[in-house]
Amino acid sequence: MEERQALSIFAALSQETRLRIVRLLVVAGEPGLPAGAIAEEMGTAASTMSFHLKELEQAGLVRSRRESRSIIYTAEYxxxxxxxxxxxxxxxxxxxxxxxxxxxxxxxxxxxxxxxxxx
Amino acid sequence: MEERQALSIFAALSQETRLRIVRLLVVAGEPGLPAGAIAEEMGTAASTMSFHLKELEQAGLVRSRRESRSIIYTAEYxxxxxxxxxxxxxxxxxxxxxxxxxxxxxxxxxxxxxxxxxx
DNA sequence: TCCATATTTCGATATCTCTAGAAACATTGC
DNA sequence: GCAATGTTTCTAGAGATATCGAAATATGGA
Known part of the structure; x- marks a missing residue:
């Protein structure tokens, strides 16, 4: 892993909500969870959750896929x-x-x- | 390790200069390095280095001791x-x-x- | 087509972080 | 005591981050 990605991952994990998201998705496993369910679990606004999920995705910690109307997030082990x-x-x-x-x-x-x- | 400290360490390591400081001190080992030498190595102002070293120390990643006029920093493995x-x-x-x-x-x-x- | 659902993007604001010069503090040697 | 050296604290400013409501986008179903 390059230093740049490591820095990006450290930054992503240094935020309480995002660390909890990663934990949640690691436990959720392969099927993953839709953005809305994660937002509800964390008690944040949908737009805030979208911001954090984008950060995590850009750091390479999560992956997303569309499934019908939902966007499903999974952990990148x-x-x-x-x-x-x-x-x-x-x-x-x-x-x-x-x-x-x-x-x-x-x-x-x-x-x-x-x-x-x-x- | 508690979540709180983990968050603090992630934040500390998410900054390029600080990550390089940790690396430097890990290699330096037990004898450690004085703040001034670290600042010179990194090419930052003394006050900036002091700021970063304080962050690292508060996160528990480094320890400091005074030795004559110098303050020596060592990595906390x-x-x-x-x-x-x-x-x-x-x-x-x-x-x-x-x-x-x-x-x-x-x-x-x-x-x-x-x-x-x-x- | 039109409406409902799920999510993202935009815009604004508040807060935190990084940087470095200037001043203050601590130690040593003369 | 005084000057020199090494480091920290203070202050200020520029930039990044986190938050959320409102608006925009994408999908599915009646």
Missing amino acids: GALSGLIRFLMEDCCAGRREVCEPALAVATGCCAPDAPRACS | GALSGLIRFLMEDCCAGRREVCEPALAVATGCCAPDAPRACS
């Missing part, structure tokens, strides 16, 4: 794992203090007998 | 690994698409025969 990779490779440079704790978490998350949720 | 953990545990919830690629990176980074740098 690759952007999230790419960001984690960026943090480890960029911040690990020359040091292991960052990478090793991350390895421990990832190992716990992804063990064959781990529950579906990683926390 | 725990905040970085904590952020990675936050991303994995918060975004992995119910899904493995994020965690598994992260595990692959971390494994490569931290293998016994891996070079000091993780990328």
Whole structure:
């Protein structure tokens, strides 16, 4: 991942509503959620939600598709794992203090007998 | 890591100069670098650098100590690994698409025969 | 075609962020 | 005590961001 996209993703995730949107969409999974449902869940005006969703889409964190009258948003898992990779490779440079704790978490998350949720 | 601190860290890292500062300090390691040296490296005014360093310190990404006339800044590795953990545990919830690629990176980074740098 | 629904774009406003010069503060050495 | 050095705080201004109502756009159904 290039620095420019990482900066863009950090900016996108630094806003409370947008972080909650990403969380919501990650849990929602493949089927995703229509913009209106997200706005209702967050308690914001439709236009405000549209603004935030555009930010997230431009950062590459979500993808949208039209389905009849609705526009359905889904999480882009690759952007999230790419960001984690960026943090480890960029911040690990020359040091292991960052990478090793991350390895421990990832190992716990992804063990064959781990529950579906990683926390 | 609490959502509040994660938001604060995302905001801190969403600014190009600050991201570069973190990178610089991670590489600098334990001895750290004085504010003036960082400002010179980045080509910013001392007051601007002070502003950014304060942001980073408030986010918990760096720590400062006085040494004679200089103030030395060092990276807080725990905040970085904590952020990675936050991303994995918060975004992995119910899904493995994020965690598994992260595990692959971390494994490569931290293998016994891996070079000091993780990328 | 016309109306209802879902969402985005536009316009305006309030707030926050970034920048750097000037002044203030802290430390050291003479 | 005084000057030099290193850093922070203050102040101000330019630019970016977040919010929402109103208007515009797109789709589906009667």
